[in-house]
Amino acid sequence: MVGKNIKKFRTAKQMTQDELAQQLNVTRQAVSNWENGKTQPDIETLHKIAEILDVTIEELIYGAKQTTTIVKNTTVQNATKGLSFGAALAMVISYVNWHSIGWAIFHGLLNWVYVIYYVLRYGWNG
Structure with a gap:
């Protein structure tokens, strides 16, 4: 070489x-x-x-120097968008089923608790 x-x-x-x-x-x-x-x-x-x-x-x-380029981490950005959408969807479904804003907020927060648990246990890459 x-x-x-x-x-x-x-x-x-x-x-x-x-x-x-x-x-x-x-x-x-x-x-x-x-x-x-x-x-x-x-x-x-x-x-x-x-x-x-x-x-x-x-x-x-x-060999020749490898030129490195910084690529935005679109995986994390997409995951964040998906998680936000999931929380919003959980809130909408809860409100439609129970006609209560309290249950909607509760399920939205519950979704984020699950997300935080998942990230802490498995990390962003699963």
């Missing part, structure tokens, strides 16, 4: 194996062996390669 990354970053900088080898004071065969996975550069050489290719050691080892 390291060798493939060295080759990828070297070619991206339009650098030959000879040019990289000269800057590292090693032979072209050494660079070729790294890139073909026959050998691995030591940590000091890896650090020098990273400096020459303008990348981090982590990029040489693991």
Whole structure:
């Protein structure tokens, strides 16, 4: 993996194996062996390669940096909407059945008690 990354970053900088080898004071065969996975550069050489290719050691080892994007947690938002709808629905059904606003409020609150219990016991992801 390291060798493939060295080759990828070297070619991206339009650098030959000879040019990289000269800057590292090693032979072209050494660079070729790294890139073909026959050998691995030591940590000091890896650090020098990273400096020459303008990348981090982590990029040489693991590949290009992964760009992370922040995605709104729509699951939690949708769950909150669903829970609110459920509480409202419980209140409406209670009022229609018993014709009492007190029972409607009671069942709405009871729904939220159940929701809180469920979240505490199982978490948002179930």
